[in-house]
Amino acid sequence: MAKIRPARNGSKKEVILKSAAALFRAKGFKASSMRELATTLGIEAPSLYNHIGSKTELLEEICFTVAAHFTQHMQQVQQSQSTELQKLEAIIRFHIRMMLEWFDELYISNYEWKNLPQPQLSAYLEERKQYEAGMLLFIQDGIENASLQNINAQAALITILSALRGLEHGNRFRQELPGRLLEDEMVHHLLNGITR
Amino acid sequence: MAKIRPARNGSKKEVILKSAAALFRAKGFKASSMRELATTLGIEAPSLYNHIGSKTELLEEICFTVAAHFTQHMQQVQQSQSTELQKLEAIIRFHIRMMLEWFDELYISNYEWKNLPQPQLSAYLEERKQYEAGMLLFIQDGIENASLQNINAQAALITILSALRGLEHGNRFRQELPGRLLEDEMVHHLLNGITR
């Protein structure tokens, strides 16, 4: 019999979500089986369904939780009184910190979102689009008030976003570089190239 | 009865590879079925096996063909008499051009390689490691002879590689920006940030 799962049952669901994120990141969403997830948690696969609704629900929770963090930070930056350069720097630093702390989850929201069902898929892509529009505005404003060079704003957006989102590759950087150093170096690299 | 497939049967296998690349990129390797691939080609699934050995073989051919292109270009750049800055610029431009021309294949070799079986998986990762070591050397040499700022070479490598490999995201840039403009802008963005 189907059991109604509580929206908040605290720690057990979060444990499942964390294991799922690690598994989905390592193998990909489709290649990850609920049986393997259950095994890593020391239970049988059907027992998972006392805590979650479906495999897809796990993916949704991961993607939208990550998206919410970024959206919230974007709004915070937009409402600040900082300069455009400071806003861009804040965005870059936030990305890198999130990547260091929530690597599995960010990887999934970057590369496994395509497995989301509709209408969540569209909603997710729309939220991303809004975020990117916010970044583009910072760059355009910076060009207008001459704190940035007269670059192509769209290309600069793509370069910065690619550098930040592509960051998870291999994640070897975690061992070889202190996170704070990487953060400072990337800010310098990505901003000084477009800072007049 | 198993049929021995010729190593060179020319166009038909290449047509399959091209369709497979598009499908694997859109849906992911695991989520792509041979039945769907066959349908897009107007044949039944079992007929595919007159031209290919397995689904995995398709992935292998895509990943190693891409890797071979990059490895060959790296060797060409290493043997050139260019300055370190010119070498880095050549690498960046080559990446972007490959991305514009072989988007599906690069996406797969960037994100679906984890589906490779052993020992191909290890061989693939080793080839990538060699490529990255080559780039790192350009950066280190540039720092030593002061054509680059006194940056952290590892961080600079990560930033450039991330920006280049993360580039395929959404691939909207294909419509909005002429490829050559994006190339020039990214070279400027990624190099001027570290060029003294």
Added chain:
DNA sequence: CCTACCGATCGGTAGG
């Protein structure tokens, strides 16, 4: 290049 079909594995449910 097709029809017919296989063994394996999947997400998930029934029922307790």
Added chain:
DNA sequence: CCTACCGATCGGTAGG
């Protein structure tokens, strides 16, 4: 949280 089990789908083969 378990055992038992389902319908669907998968990659691939047999045989022609």
